[in-house]
Amino acid sequence: MYDVVIIGAGPAGLSAAIACRESNLHVLVIDEFPKPGGRLLGQLHQEPTGEWWNGIEETKILMDKATTLNTEIKCGISAHHIEKTDHGYSVHTNEGVFESENLLIATGAAETAVPIPGWTLPGVMSIGAAQVMTNVHRVRVGNKGVVVGVNVLSAAIARELQLAGVELHSMALPASNPVTKNHANPRKVMEGLVRIAHLAPSAFIRFGSKFAKAEWVRNIAVSFYPKGGVKMWGMPIHIRKAIVQINGTEKVESVTMCDITADGEIVKGSEKIIEVDFVCIAGGLYPLAELASVIGCPFQYVEELGGHVPVHNEQMETPLEGLFVAGNITGIESAKVARAQGTLAGLSIVKQKLRDHKDINAKIQQAVANVQAVRDAASIQFHPGIDEGRKKIESAFEEYKIS
Amino acid sequence: MTNNRITDHPVLGKLENQTPVKFTFDGTTYTGFEGDTIASALLANGIRQLRVHEETGAPRAIYCNIGHCFECRVTVDDTDGVRACMTTIRENMKVDSGKLQAVPFKSKPEEWPRTYAEFEKSSKKDGVPHV
Numbered sequence: 001m002y003d004v005v006i007i008g009a010g011p012a013g014l015s016a017a018i019a020c021r022e023s024n025l026h027v028l029v030i031d032e033f034p035k036p037g038g039r040l041l042g043q044l045h046q047e048p049t050g051e052w053w054n055g056i057e058e059t060k061i062l063m064d065k066a067t068t069l070n071t072e073i074k075c076g077i078s079a080h081h082i083e084k085t086d087h088g089y090s091v092h093t094n095e096g097v098f099e100s101e102n103l104l105i106a107t108g109a110a111e112t113a114v115p116i117p118g119w120t121l122p123g124v125m126s127i128g129a130a131q132v133m134t135n136v137h138r139v140r141v142g143n144k145g146v147v148v149g150v151n152v153l154s155a156a157i158a159r160e161l162q163l164a165g166v167e168l169h170s171m172a173l174p175a176s177n178p179v180t181k182n183h184a185n186p187r188k189v190m191e192g193l194v195r196i197a198h199l200a201p202s203a204f205i206r207f208g209s210k211f212a213k214a215e216w217v218r219n220i221a222v223s224f225y226p227k228g229g230v231k232m233w234g235m236p237i238h239i240r241k242a243i244v245q246i247n248g249t250e251k252v253e254s255v256t257m258c259d260i261t262a263d264g265e266i267v268k269g270s271e272k273i274i275e276v277d278f279v280c281i282a283g284g285l286y287p288l289a290e291l292a293s294v295i296g297c298p299f300q301y302v303e304e305l306g307g308h309v310p311v312h313n314e315q316m317e318t319p320l321e322g323l324f325v326a327g328n329i330t331g332i333e334s335a336k337v338a339r340a341q342g343t344l345a346g347l348s349i350v351k352q353k354l355r356d357h358k359d360i361n362a363k364i365q366q367a368v369a370n371v372q373a374v375r376d377a378a379s380i381q382f383h384p385g386i387d388e389g390r391k392k393i394e395s396a397f398e399e400y401k402i403s
Numbered sequence: 404m405t406n407n408r409i410t411d412h413p414v415l416g417k418l419e420n421q422t423p424v425k426f427t428f429d430g431t432t433y434t435g436f437e438g439d440t441i442a443s444a445l446l447a448n449g450i451r452q453l454r455v456h457e458e459t460g461a462p463r464a465i466y467c468n469i470g471h472c473f474e475c476r477v478t479v480d481d482t483d484g485v486r487a488c489m490t491t492i493r494e495n496m497k498v499d500s501g502k503l504q505a506v507p508f509k510s511k512p513e514e515w516p517r518t519y520a521e522f523e524k525s526s527k528k529d530g531v532p533h534v
Contacts, residue, residue: 032470034440034491039469044414052414076491078470110471120474122451122464129468129488137443138418140407164409250462251451288471 001099002028004349005091007079007291008106010038011335012327012342014062016104019346021069025353028098029066029073030091035136036063036073038108040335042131044160055135055335062339082295088322089295102322102349105292106342109306109328112283114149114174114183118246119281127282131157134164142278146255147171148243149282150189152382157280159233169274170229170236172257174281175244176264183283185264186222186239193239194218222262242266246279255279285332285382297323300396304389305331306382311396314368316345319400324349331389332382333375340371405449426496441487441498442468442475453477453487454501463501476501 004020006013009031020027035041036059043055066073074095081092088101111126118124123142125133127149130141144167147158158168176184183189222239229236244266245256259270286307293299297318298311310325312318318325326345327338344367351360375386383389410418422437428445435444442453442465451464453475466474468488475487478499487498516522 032489034489035438054414056415076489110469111467113472120456120461120463120466122453122462125465126467126472129465132468133443133446134409135415137439137447138409138412138415139443139447140409141446163414164412251464 001087001101002026003100003353004028004102004104005030005089005098005100006104006106007031007091008038008108008327009033009036009073009075010106010108010327011040011058011062011339012108012345013038013104013106014059014066015339015342016106016324016326016346016349017071017073017342018062018065018069019343020349021066021071023350023354023357025350027071028100029071030077030079030093030098031073031075032078034076036075039128039132040338042128042135042160043335044135044163045156058335079291082291084295084320102324102352103295104324104326104345104349105289105310105329106325106327106338106345107288107291107329108338109285109332110288112286114180114281114283116148116174116177116180116243116246116281118248118252119279121246121248121252122250123248123252123278124246125278125280127154127157127280130278130280131160134161134166138164140164140166141280142252142276143167144169144276145278145280146243146257146274146276147280147282148174148255149183149284150237150239151183151192151282151284153284154280154282155193155232155237157282158235161280162233162235168235169276170238170241172238172241172243173260173264175242175258175266176260180283184242184260186225186260186262187218189239190218190222193237219262243279244271247273252277252279285328287329287331289329292318292323292325292329295320295323298396298400300393302331302389302392304383304385305393309393311393311400313394313397315348315364316341317348317397319397322352331386331393333386334378334382336374337371337378340367340374343367344371407447407449424492424494426492426494426498428498429500435492439492441477441479441485441490441492441496443488444492445487452500455503457501457504458506460503 003025006029009029017029040055077093077095079093083090089103091098111128133139133141146169150171174180174184225240229238242260243255244258247254254273254275257272259267292310299308301308312325316324316326324345326341347364423434433448452462454463466472470489476484477487479485480497
């Protein structure tokens with residue numbers, strides 16, 4: 001019987017494990033991927049300060065701490081079911097059942113699929129797939145590609161592909177269809193683009209970022225968007241062009257690109273064939289929360305957090321006794337926030353286990369403040385309404401406590 | 404031989420001191436590095452296609468590369484449905500691509516043949532048998 005089983009060895013799970021091991025709890029961390037680190041492993045970007053955020057190095061720091069504390073970490077294990085028992089939780093995996101008093105689900109996020117015709121051809125992949133191949137496995141995903149979907153994540157990873165010497169033709173929107181919705185709407189995409197503008201060495205985008213809080217300015221920017229796209233790190237970003245189809249028989253051979261109006265409608269006769277051998281589709285992230293759902297944890301849909309999120313409070317507790325959550329399962333934010341949330345969740349688990357622990361409340365309050373401080377200082381914000389989203393989920397928790 | 408390896412990286416540095424691991428894919432021997440997944444080792448060797456759609460035969464490869472989409476399922480040492488993106492290569496591992504499967508129950512129940520004669524008739528209509 002473990003004091004806590006932690007599902008997910010990313011920044012949240014590892015930080016929580018460290019906090020628990022520091023109070024000598026009996027901890028097991030499991031992760032499906034062969035290596036610990038989660039999606040932190042693939043991250044590589046330059047902060048506005050000029051410093052590099054290197055996910056492999058950040059993972060090493062966490063793993064060194066966890067190893068020094070003799071933390072039991074098993075990789076390559078998939079949890080496929082969880083049962084609530086009288087004493088806690090039974091975690092069913094492909095390597096047997098693990099019993100635990102407490103459970104932390106830190107499964108992170110998954111990518112929203114943006115289907116466009118031809119997307120099942122070999123050579124089409126999610127933008128995150130390209131990130132892992134490039135930075136973790138050090139394998140080139142192709143010779144020349146195009147990124148479909150313009151958002152915070154895709155711009156960051158497009159830059160990572162460039163750094164690794166992989167050529168990108170451009171970034172453009174997916175063609176409008178019932179599934180692509182906002183991803184195919186230039187006005188909506190512009191809203192997102194201005195949030196990453198401070199990371200772009202481009203006078204045009206920086207100009208936009210100063211005024212973009214006003215909707216009318218954004219509308220002008222969309223209406224007069226340059227035909228050749230706005231260049232970020234030398235690569236054109238098009239929000240008035242869409243990829244309508246991916247072509248090829250056995251693999252990707254080309255894409256069909258069209259001009260679109262400011263409302264995302266295709267301009268007839270504007271089709272152009274662009275030869276590429278890979279395509280990255282970027283639909284943004286949503287919390288990966290199935291495991292919380294199978295135990296019966298209540299959920300709330302919060303758009304600002306990226307989708308359906310398990311109800312939880314500021315201390316990362318859910319309404320189910322002994323069930324905690326941390327990281328992107330609680331809402332889409334940066335790895336730094338996930339790491340701070342992990343530490344907080346770990347401390348909350350310590351409090352749950354050692355009920356008479358004297359100074360733990362002070363530590364928890366400090367950790368809560370730290371999560372907020374890291375959030376406020378984030379250089380990449382996935383959603384502008386993150387604070388409102390957090391308030392919504394916390395009030396949902398209060399409602400559950402009352403009822 | 405295709406080599407898609409990123410050996411030099413301006414921030415991550417050089418890729419050095421890798422341990423080679425030999426494995427087979429559909430009977431051909433390939434070399435990857437220790438720590439590679441089946442998907443990364445094959446792509447490093449220029450191989451994208453991992454399977455065909457069981458019913459249509461359309462070619463498929465990785466999509467999400469982190470274990471969620473199951474588009475990369477292959478057969479490893481005779482166990483099928485293994486995710487190539489989540490499975491590390493081992494020396495002498497036998498990997499086979501996902502193949503076309505029989506689809507005996509594709510149609511709706513009301514379209515099912517009631518007699519063998521009906522079955523034969525419907526089979527011939529497509530030119531190829533269903534099984």
